[in-house]
Amino acid sequence: MTKEGLFLDGVTIALEGRVLVSLTCRVAPGEVLTVMGPSGAGKSSLLAYLGGFLEPAFTARGRALVDGVEITALPAEERHVGILFQDPLLFPHMSVAGNLMFALPESVKGRAERMRHAEAALAGVEMAGMGDRDPATLSGGQKARVALARVLVSEPRMLLLDEPFSKLDMELRQQMRMLVFSKARESGLPVLLVTHDEADAKAAGGEIVRIGE
Structure with a gap:
């Protein structure tokens, strides 16, 4: 299958009529899109929408396609989205x-x-x-x-990163950033990173979208 990466097509997430996220963009295989913004801006809601576990209080529309497959039309367990959270959750x-x-x-x-x-x-x-x-x-x-x-052995279509470096000390944080981003490039996985940390965004090296500011 040809790798086309991630395409967010008019993805809009709202809470009680207030639009939190509105995005149309492409993330090439192995590349990282960083979404930044204050707490409550809707960063984690975007990940939840892509992963298939958005709370019913939110309304969402728009499509997400990975390598031409519309994952937002699939149940969560068939999306094959790899997620790393702040805690390792082993x-x-x-x-x-x-x-x-x-x-x-x-x-x-x-x-x-x-x-x-x-x-x-x-x-x-x-x-x-x-x-x-x-x-x-x-x-x-x-x-x-x-x-x-x-996450990698599960053979995901893409990676979602929900501030996965935030609880590590500075040196470990730098090591893990390099490891995660190099593995994504190696595997040709598009990555969506949510973070508060400008250094995360810089290390990711891709496009940065700021929301809720």
């Missing part, structure tokens, strides 16, 4: 590898093959050999890497 009752195996597509058959995919994904985020670890024993930076690996 499953505490599963090992690190178990977290990744849970996210693998059903097309990867057999426990050994699924484990091989999980280990390869961990190696790809510099976490090789850590599959047996309990997530509770990981540092904040390691958890963030596992969360990224888990």
